[in-house]
Amino acid sequence: MHHPRAPRTPRGDRSPEPPAHRRLFRAVLTAALTTLLAVPAGAASAASPAAAAPAAPVTPAAPAAEAAELDASRFGGVNWAAPGDNFIDGPVVPEGLSESDDYATVRAKADAVYSGFESTVGANTVRLPINTYSVPGTAWGDAYFGAVDAATDRGMQVILSYWEDGAASGGRIDDEAAFFAMWDAVVDEYGSTDLVYFEPMNEPHGYSASAWADLAVDWVERYPSVPRDRMIVSGSGYNGEVVSVCGDSRLDGTYVSLHLYAFQFDSMSYDEWVNLFRERIGSCGARTVLDEFGAPMDDGRDYNESDSSDNFVRYIRAATDTVQDLGMGSVYWPALGGKHTYRPDYDWYSLFALHGSGTDLSLSVRNPTGIDRLTYAFGLSGRTPDTGLANVGVPGCLDVPGGTQENRTQVQIYDCNGGSNQQWTRTATGEITVYGGAKCLDALGGAGDDGTRVGIYDCNGQDNQRWTFHSDGTLRSAASGLCLDVSRETSKAQLWSCWGGDNQQWQVV
Structure with a gap:
């Protein structure tokens, strides 16, 4: 059923319209990013070798009623998550931020963190979690969205994705009124911001594939002013396949998102991993953003080893090769934050360790070969890591x-x-x-x-x-x-x- 939107007064003091999107293939970034292994973010703006080339103009978005030409490879980035994961019945606060931060502090912290994401791995996209406690019009949300404004002002793309909170559980929406009120607030604030993309729900595993497609269509039709090429519809289940949503003509013109992790499957050869990815993607590579994938980054695994006997290495190499081969987008999980299952203080999949205090934040990379594979997936480097x-x-x-x-x-x-x-x-x-x-x-x-x-x-x-x-x-x-x-x-x-x-x-x- 279509849910009519309730009117809402936009939040005041919006940031100015951001600069145009910077394309992935920037010559200066390509020269600098593939080696950077640790980031003192305060220094990044002064002499970073990743100084951006002139921004490429943005192609005007197609009207919602038209199917825009989709190019998922435009997305090359990372997830910025909350410590312990984003499934929180309360404000969702990414690592390094504090619920006591005001808008200006969030912006300053986020700017330092994004400088690190750009300078080390060449990220042009950040995926941020939202929930009903963390959107414009809420106490934390009015401050938190400084992180969105900081990203768009740098020319970064932002994917806003809803994680379960009190309005949802077990992969299902429990309170549709709260769910849609949340999205109304977000779309009112950022519906006209070209660099902000909307992912209605992360991992809708409580629905059948057809029921999830129906809800996604309901969401898409609720926001006709938002171009479909700024919508990212999760695959069914735990985002485990995109063939069903990609094949639903009611969702034509939207991007689709896939999640695949090695821990979900038995050990496989490189070729078996590639075949699995291709099976879950079908013919939808140009529409698909692999916006969660990751592997251990703190224990010295060599992700540049092409004939590795390590299953995680084979998986990461298959993932990044598939992204390149099919023209997909990719957003690694996580850059910061995430689960503390195997390490007491951080997610062992995380790309970075966070250092500093206040707004003086810096990052250090846990595994440079992981960075190498991501810059390859993003189109910023070749298959081999040898450089001058x-x-x-x-x-x-x-x-x-x-x-x-x-x-x-x-x-x-x-x-x-x-x-x-x-x-x-x-x-x-x-x-x-x-x-x-x-x-x-x-x-x-x-x-x-x-x-x-x-x-x-x-x-x-x-x-x-x-x-x-x-x-x-x-x-x-x-x-x-x-x-x-x-x-x-x-x-x-x-x-x-x-x-x-x-x-x-x-x-x-």
Whole structure:
């Protein structure tokens, strides 16, 4: 049955209309994002190598009555979730925010977090949870939606998805009046904001496929002013297949969303994982956003290993390859927040650890090979993680002189030429290797003083061979926290106290 909307007075002081959507394939982002491993968000805006290229113009949305040409690959992003998950009978508060935050504080925190999402993984989309306690017109919602405004003002797309609260349980809507009043408030606030997308319900597993399609149609028809290409209809069950909703002509013109996790199935080969994804997607790749998928990121699994015996690795590689092959969108679960089932303080699937206090927040990446697979899914990098490292202040690439493999050889900056002595690979545990993993970038002698030479040495797993990238472009030794620095006089690499000079800033080439 169609539910007529009740009139509502919009919330005041709306943010200005956001800038146009920035396309995924931005040359500068492609150069910088595939290596960044840790994010001091406060520094990101000053010297981030991920400075955006000029925004591409947005194609005007098609009227709701028309089926717009859909391109799900426009979505490449992450979920920002509440600690413990988003199924909360009360305000849903993503990790790093506090229910006591006001609108300005939420915006400032969100801006720091989004800077990290952009600079490390190239995210152009964030998926945020909402519920009946967390929308405009509620005490928390009026503040929380500063996170939406912060994203759209950066040119990021936002997917707003409803999670069960007191108005729903067991995958079903219990209180349709509250459910639709919530969506009325959200659509009134953001129905005309092109970068905001609406996902009526996350994982509607309490309905049969046909009953869920009926409710989704009811939702779509309630909001005729919203273009269908800004609606994302969940697949049936736990979003486990999209063929049924994609095949329902009443939902033509909408995107559809899929969730698949390795824990839901027995161990499978890579090919079996690919076949499962394709079976659940059918011919709907261009309409499908894989807006939940994830795997452990804190235990050193190498997601770049193409012939891995690890089921999680095979699953992630199959997921990201399928996204690319079928032109799908993808939104990883979670970037922050999520379940604490296997770790007491965080979700072991989470991409980032959160650091700092107040609005001075920073992120560090748990597994750089997971980032590699996501940037590949987003269309920002190739299938292999080997790259050059260029210094910003001293022109040229990080180079092993003469192509030698002799231990303790100090590395230098030399004209970029793509040689094997300039091809560096990130590992799941933080090493940066050369010559196909034969040697590691090493703070020679293990010292942590200004002027310590940096060179190559047999990989040994010590902290002086572990490195983290920051969104200010610096590359820092895990052992000392000092920056990888290039002497302007000799072009030789060394450790030095981080001070913000461009001879301490690095980019991928």
